[in-house]
Amino acid sequence: MSTAARPGRLVVLAVCACAMVAQSMVAAINLMIPQLASSGLGLSSGQLVWAVDAYVLVFAGLLIPAGALGDRYGRRRVLLAGLGLFAIGAAVSALAGGPALLIAGRAVSGAGAALIMPATMSIMVQLAGPTGRAGALATWTLALGLGGLAGNVVGGLIAQFLPWQALFWAMLPLAAVLAAAVARTVPDSPRHPAATDGLGSLLLIGGLAAVLHGIVEGPEQGWTSARVLTGFAAGVLLLALFTWHALRAAHPLVDPRLFRNRRLRAAALGSAASFFGLFALFYVNSQYLQYVKGYSAALTGLAIVPLTVGMALAPKVAVRLQARYGPRPLIGGGLLLIGLGLLCVSTADAGTPYPLYAGYLLVLSCGMGLSAPALAFGVVSELPPGQAGLGAGLNTAAREVGAALGVAVVGTVLAAHVGGPATRATEFVPAMALGLRLVAVLVLAATAAAALGYRTDRPRP
Numbered sequence: 340m341s342t343a344a345r346p347g348r349l350v351v352l353a354v355c356a357c358a359m360v361a362q363s364m365v366a367a368i369n370l371m372i373p374q375l376a377s378s379g380l381g382l383s384s385g386q387l388v389w390a391v392d393a394y395v396l397v398f399a400g401l402l403i404p405a406g407a408l409g410d411r412y413g414r415r416r417v418l419l420a421g422l423g424l425f426a427i428g429a430a431v432s433a434l435a436g437g438p439a440l441l442i443a444g445r446a447v448s449g450a451g452a453a454l455i456m457p458a459t460m461s462i463m464v465q466l467a468g469p470t471g472r473a474g475a476l477a478t479w480t481l482a483l484g485l486g487g488l489a490g491n492v493v494g495g496l497i498a499q500f501l502p503w504q505a506l507f508w509a510m511l512p513l514a515a516v517l518a519a520a521v522a523r524t525v526p527d528s529p530r531h532p533a534a535t536d537g538l539g540s541l542l543l544i545g546g547l548a549a550v551l552h553g554i555v556e557g558p559e560q561g562w563t564s565a566r567v568l569t570g571f572a573a574g575v576l577l578l579a580l581f582t583w584h585a586l587r588a589a590h591p592l593v594d595p596r597l598f599r600n601r602r603l604r605a606a607a608l609g610s611a612a613s614f615f616g617l618f619a620l621f622y623v624n625s626q627y628l629q630y631v632k633g634y635s636a637a638l639t640g641l642a643i644v645p646l647t648v649g650m651a652l653a654p655k656v657a658v659r660l661q662a663r664y665g666p667r668p669l670i671g672g673g674l675l676l677i678g679l680g681l682l683c684v685s686t687a688d689a690g691t692p693y694p695l696y697a698g699y700l701l702v703l704s705c706g707m708g709l710s711a712p713a714l715a716f717g718v719v720s721e722l723p724p725g726q727a728g729l730g731a732g733l734n735t736a737a738r739e740v741g742a743a744l745g746v747a748v749v750g751t752v753l754a755a756h757v758g759g760p761a762t763r764a765t766e767f768v769p770a771m772a773l774g775l776r777l778v779a780v781l782v783l784a785a786t787a788a789a790a791l792g793y794r795t796d797r798p799r800p
Contacts, residue, residue, distance in 0.1 A: 495640015605792020
């Protein structure tokens with residue numbers, strides 16, 4: 340390797356490591372669900388969902404303004420700020436003595452991750468140039484897959500041998516090392532005028548939080564209760580206000596008119612659907628393996644590895660296939676595999692052999708790995724290079740909104756059908772099957788819509 344090549348490779352390594360860590364916390368927390376449920380924190384089923392979803396909800400709501408901040412103030416600065424905020428949130432979570440502080444710490448870490456993720460993606464796109472975008476996005480997607488793998492394995496080992504707080508304490512030195520690497524290797528990026536739109540961000544986060552509140556509280560409070568209906572009504576109102584504000588603001592968070600672009604609209608929907616299915620599975624997967632199969636936390640972390648294999652290996656293949664056949668077969672085929680994988684997992688019970696279950700995970704994993712680069716490229720390529728941060732934020736925001744909804748939907752189904760710990764193992768299997776089949780149907784419907792969005796227009800006579 341020549342000396343001239345080393346700085347570029349070091350930058351890629353540092354940037355991808357940051358994306359891996361932010362992604363690993365999404366996976367690792369799911370390994371902690373049984374331990375958190377039995378801890379002294381006194382988490383209800385709804386609060387347990389929020390402990391997972393607070394991270395991805397704030398993550399999703401701040402991604403677009405975070406991408407704009409990177410465009411405006413420089414992506415390296417924003418990445419360093421994100422690592423600091425991520426570490427502060429981890430410390431708050433580790434010190435939590437009750438549900439409120441744990442959820443608050445997760446939200447702060449989610450804000451840090453929102454700064455990290457679009458900065459890493461846009462740095463990769465910037466370094467690669469127009470001709471190398473697809474390959475850079477595949478490398479970035481590979482980093483996310485490896486982050487999921489690391490989160491599962493390390494999270495399982497921590498859950499097995501250490502208290503749950505150790506997961507969060509471990510993030511502090513890791514964030515410090517990554518910040519030093521970024522400061523040393525990552526060049527500053529050109530700055531572009533970009534709107535951050537604080538009001539738009541508040542309306543978006545508030546609207547999503549209200550909708551999720553209605554979904555999570557529905558089983559316990561009753562779907563027609565005043566509390567749940569108020570949550571849904573507030574969510575619809577706030578999201579409508581967000582759209583109204585964005586259409587009228589001089590510098591909106593995101594201009595809804597962008598979604599007149601059919602391919603951008605289809606790619607954003609596909610990204611949301613893929614993570615909707617993936618995170619629904621993440622939420623039930625570790626519980627199934629521990630409650631139903633009787634695996635230890637450490638063994639559960641290793642048993643989930645097939646779920647990350649396709650996400651780690653398929654993106655490089657996907658780039659070559661996309662160059663030859665275009666994005667539509669990868670988007671449609673990949674999302675179809677995700678839906679089929681969810682249907683397969685929904686058939687699992689206590690007697691399902693692990694190799695068969697691993698095969699189901701691999702099907703879904705390959706669907707993620709094949710579709711993710713084409714979906715990310717579909718969003719970023721439809722915007723000008725000066726809006727790479729916005730494109731990165733928009734793509735990742737679609738993913739995290741899907742993730743938050745996936746956790747909320749499947750967590751709600753479980754809460755409605757699973758009783759106390761004594762009966763959890765016997766009640767869990769049919770509840771998991773129902774939840775995953777509902778999610779699979781929605782993913783398959785989104786697959787058809789996304790594939791239709793990438794149809795070739797017939798020439799006018």
